[in-house]
Amino acid sequence: MKQIAKVVVDVPVMQTNQPYDYAIPPTLIDRLQVGMRVEVPFGPRHIQGFIVAIVNEPDFEGELKEIIRPLDLEPVLTKELLQLGEDMADQVYAYRIHCYQTMLPPVMKAKYEKEFYLLDGHQAEDVQIVFQGEDVISWDRALEIEALPQLLEWKKQNIVDIRYLVKSKARVKKKTVYQKNISPSEIEEEMNQLSKQAKSQRALLEVLMAIEPEAWLTREQFREQFDIMPRTLQIAVEKGWMITEDKEVYRDPLKNRHFAQTEAKVLNEGQQIAYQAVKEKIDSNQHDVFLLKGVTGSGKTEVYLQLIGEVLAQNKTALMLVPEIALTPQMVHQFKGRFGGEVAVMHSRLSTGEKYDEWRKIKRGEARVVVGARSSIFSPVENLGIVIIDEEHETTYKQEENPKYHARNVAIYRAKYNHCPVVLGSATPSLESRARAQKNVFHLLELTERANQQAMPDVRIIDMREEFQSNNRGNFSQILQDKIRDRIDKKEQTVLLLNKRGYSSFIMCRDCGYVHECPNCDISMTFHMDTKGMKCHYCGHEEPVPNRCPKCQGNQFRYYGTGTQKVESELQELFPDARIIRMDVDTTRKKGDHERLLAAFGRGDADILLGTQMIAKGLDFPNITLVGVINADTSLSLPDFRSSEKTFQLLTQVSGRAGRSDLVGEVIVQSFNPDHYAIRYAQNHNYDGFYRQEMALRHQSGYPPYYFTTQITVSDLDEKKAQTKIYEINAKLRNKLEGQTIILGPSRSSIARMNNRYYFQLLIKYKQKENLHEVLKEILDASQKDNAKGLYISIDTEPVNFF
DNA sequence: AGCACGCCGACT
């Protein structure tokens, strides 16, 4: 008889990062299952936990407490996800509880409340004043009326006690539905008794005569189909003509939207070969990882769609990951159009309620295809048949907060567990993945032709240094201006990319060179045209533009950098007749903005689409024949060994937006480093050339994929404490690690202070793990005390961004 | 994370 539950509790610290044993009370023996959330006593409190195992014998040798209650009717985590969470916690140096919370929709994170309740027989007057005749008072209310010290005192005197509440935030949306509860003969009778003026009721009775007896109809259906108003329905219920029930409904993030059914297209030879290779693994339930490298416009999506179609035909499920910004309605349309209601969509713009409902659809097996961003890799699907990661090189697949997992690794883990293939798709694979394909760890599949047989667009590089010398100080070279003019005249469309990566607009005093910095972070503040204010991108601090230089009292400021707004006004000046749509964080802040702007551009409401990175993806409009990159090289100067790779990927990506139909596309790239290899190879659409050269450089300087990397960051409000700690860690690492391990640093982070915390870091480069894992875990274990004092140590395996 | 326990400085 099993009666001991092992529970991972909601206390995210190193000391409690292990399951605790609890007795299962007799009343709950049949109701508790592995993977459920439960409320348990922990010390004097009540908290939430996850049952990770149910066993016969406890490991703990003390007296066990009992589980208080289950928080779910069914397990929310499958056995697979429980195991994954445990392994992931170990690999990315995270807490197990954090991993489990990350796998679930946010509503499942417990909310805790405390309240004081009156013990029997204490009716003293002063007590009554506080409790106001009730027998409980919430902690917050006590705080509000400043009765907290008094109540804590009463607790000592056993007059009141504290109750800890675990609240669930999950709310199921309900809708009232109506069913008729009256026979045809009764309807006749009622009709005869109605007064002549009761026209609405008469109309309703006629409707009731016509509809099916078992049908449940909503208020909206009565209104839209029969023109019956809610008030009439209410009368009908009062008179007993109809009964009501509250039925569970899903919040539909795509409601009122129609998706035209699409059919599978005939695959070309390359697509067919790729499809077949993956299908074989699906058929034989074998794990494998494929790297599908296809030039922009080569029809990767159609291959994905048909593979998923095959998986569904075999009664399995599919996970389809896309980068957050590519999760546009255009993309969703393709999947909804092919698979309809089988598709669940998951991304950060859904409300918490919508996320919860999409999650439940997946859990219940009602949606067997999940299209989503990073975290949807944890979808509770069973019988997984394929995992596809589109744009696999994108760094958004790496979570930058804890747990710092990479969706690609999780995908491979889950596919192994489910004996199914993974497809990593990209026009510009990450060097890591491409190198793995080279070593036959992954299988390389290539699509070298564009699906429409269209040639790759012609890419021309403009040397902006020359423009500068010939006294053109603007952002647009003469040639780009001519081309834009030409497109406007021909009624074709232009896309302009402003590369904002590693870039900000700041103000500087012309007299003394003072740069306006954030008071909390050691970084210059960004000037925002729309609010005419300064804003810190790291902590959100805002202030007006200073009138006078705080240092020398001068009042001449120079505005550096190029914001999209500034470029837009320059563009409008150059082309007064052009209709321009600007797309950046400022114009896409509200839900649906993104979609609205794209749809407008797609309809031809504008001649020019000007935007940041977010326009580089998924844009597929036939009338775009010119793509201009205003500043190709800002991303080259990032203090990051991947800066060339990122630049190459961005240029290739955005070039692919041109010439996707019968019209020939053209790309203009403006640069101050026109001879840089990343730009040259992007010009010639030569991924392989770039790959070889970049690999040689990485080899030379000892970076991934030749070495693995792990970054350790220490932060504290006190600069000295953080610095001491990082040197301590450094000494320990150098002492314990040997062989080919290299440690870079320690050093101040490139943003040395953020939100008043000081950051120090070091980077470990290694070929074999050896004992690194053990040493890092030791460091983390020992960090417990520091943590309590506000000194944080963070370990990031394979970081994708370096600060 | 909370919370209790416990050991030293400033007060009625």
Add this chain to the structure above:
DNA sequence: GTCGGCGTGCTC
């Protein structure tokens, strides 16, 4: 002599 500061350790 006591109140309360927060350093330390525990939670099945």
